[in-house]
Amino acid sequence: MASIINIRGLTKRYASGFEALKGVDLSIEEGEIFALLGPNGAGKTTMISIICGIARPTGGEVQVAGHDIARDYRGARSAIGLVPQELSTDQFERVIDTVTFSRGLFGKPRNDAYVEKILRDLSLWDKRHSKILELSGGMKRRVMIAKALSHEPRVLFLDEPTAGVDVELRRDMWKLIGELRQTGVTIILTTHYIEEAEEMADRVGVINRGELMLVEEKTALMKKLGKKTLTIVLIDPIATLPPELADWDLSLHAEGQEIEYIFDAQAERTGVSSLLRRLGDLGLGYKDLNTRQSSLEDIFVSLVHQEKAA
Numbered sequence: 538m539a540s541i542i543n544i545r546g547l548t549k550r551y552a553s554g555f556e557a558l559k560g561v562d563l564s565i566e567e568g569e570i571f572a573l574l575g576p577n578g579a580g581k582t583t584m585i586s587i588i589c590g591i592a593r594p595t596g597g598e599v600q601v602a603g604h605d606i607a608r609d610y611r612g613a614r615s616a617i618g619l620v621p622q623e624l625s626t627d628q629f630e631r632v633i634d635t636v637t638f639s640r641g642l643f644g645k646p647r648n649d650a651y652v653e654k655i656l657r658d659l660s661l662w663d664k665r666h667s668k669i670l671e672l673s674g675g676m677k678r679r680v681m682i683a684k685a686l687s688h689e690p691r692v693l694f695l696d697e698p699t700a701g702v703d704v705e706l707r708r709d710m711w712k713l714i715g716e717l718r719q720t721g722v723t724i725i726l727t728t729h730y731i732e733e734a735e736e737m738a739d740r741v742g743v744i745n746r747g748e749l750m751l752v753e754e755k756t757a758l759m760k761k762l763g764k765k766t767l768t769i770v771l772i773d774p775i776a777t778l779p780p781e782l783a784d785w786d787l788s789l790h791a792e793g794q795e796i797e798y799i800f801d802a803q804a805e806r807t808g809v810s811s812l813l814r815r816l817g818d819l820g821l822g823y824k825d826l827n828t829r830q831s832s833l834e835d836i837f838v839s840l841v842h843q844e845k846a847a
């Protein structure tokens with residue numbers, strides 16, 4: 538597959554001096570769904586804004602469908618559809634008019650058949666004469682997508698497409714995004730939700746504090762996420778982990794009262810029972826045990842940790 542977006546050494550320093558992007562390199566393949574994951578303030582919106590020409594980079598290069606975003610802004614911009622985080626439409630406008638108007642903004646000739654097709658694809662055709670304010674939240678989001686697709690872009694950015702929506706609507710949105718990819722459009726979405734990336738993405742990028750920490754096929758990342766954390770609450774706290782426990786990936790918490798063990802839940806031998814036996818042998822009594830799925834946050838933490846150690 539050929540790449541449709543090429544990002545090299547992208548940096549952004551805001552006027553405040555804050556470095557929101559610290560040299561990002563990334564290529565997006567044509568036709569893929571790429572999920573950009575990261576905690577609040579990681580730099581996701583900054584990156585999208587730069588690619589879409591809303592913010593200026595401080596350094597680096599970005600090409601979209603072969604157009605450099607600085608030297609050939611129009612060419613790059615016309616290849617992109619953007620669905621921003623905030624719903625921004627004229628509430629009194631009618632659905633079909635707002636979508637037709639958006640197309641015109643890009644200097645594309647009027648094409649009623651194409652507008653009809655996207656409205657039908659997005660199940661908005663029946664609502665084409667409704668004013669935006671008369672629509673449900675889910676329908677409004679669909680209108681935003683229709684507007685973003687109105688000029689036939691090759692790349693569609695969805696910034697937090699399901700932030701603050703209920704579970705049912707989230708599932709609808711996932712289905713819709715899956716259908717959109719069948720049309721050949723490349724989709725880049727940002728999200729906080731690991732399930733969203735799990736459901737939708739071919740590849741996932743994790744961004745944290747302005748740095749792209751990893752880019753991986755989703756299935757490989759999910760394997761990493763298959764880890765679990767076992768917390769063992771000791772009866773009596775300990776000052777340090779005894780060397781006899783060095784075979785397990787352990788850490789000490791809660792002022793020596795809790796031992797945490799990160800293990801691969803999919804492995805045949807997780808090491809849990811042998812660890813508990815060893816604790817017994819060492820005379821370390823425990824009063825409670827619990828396990829939880831490692832969250833994306835745990836992955837961030839371990840990535841940041843690894844980076845510091847390196």
Ligand SMILES: Nc1ncnc2c1ncn2[C@@H]1O[C@H](COP(=O)(O)OP(=O)(O)OP(=O)(O)O)[C@@H](O)[C@H]1O
Pocket residue numbers: 551552553555557575576577578579580581582583584
């Ligand atoms: N105009 C600005 N001036 C100074 N700092 C800014 C500006 N815009 C954003 N930032 C800072 O840059 C960092 C990255 O912000 P950005 O909005 O890109 O994050 P994000 O990953 O999209 O987060 P969220 O998930 O909360 O939307 C944040 O620390 C933010 O405070």
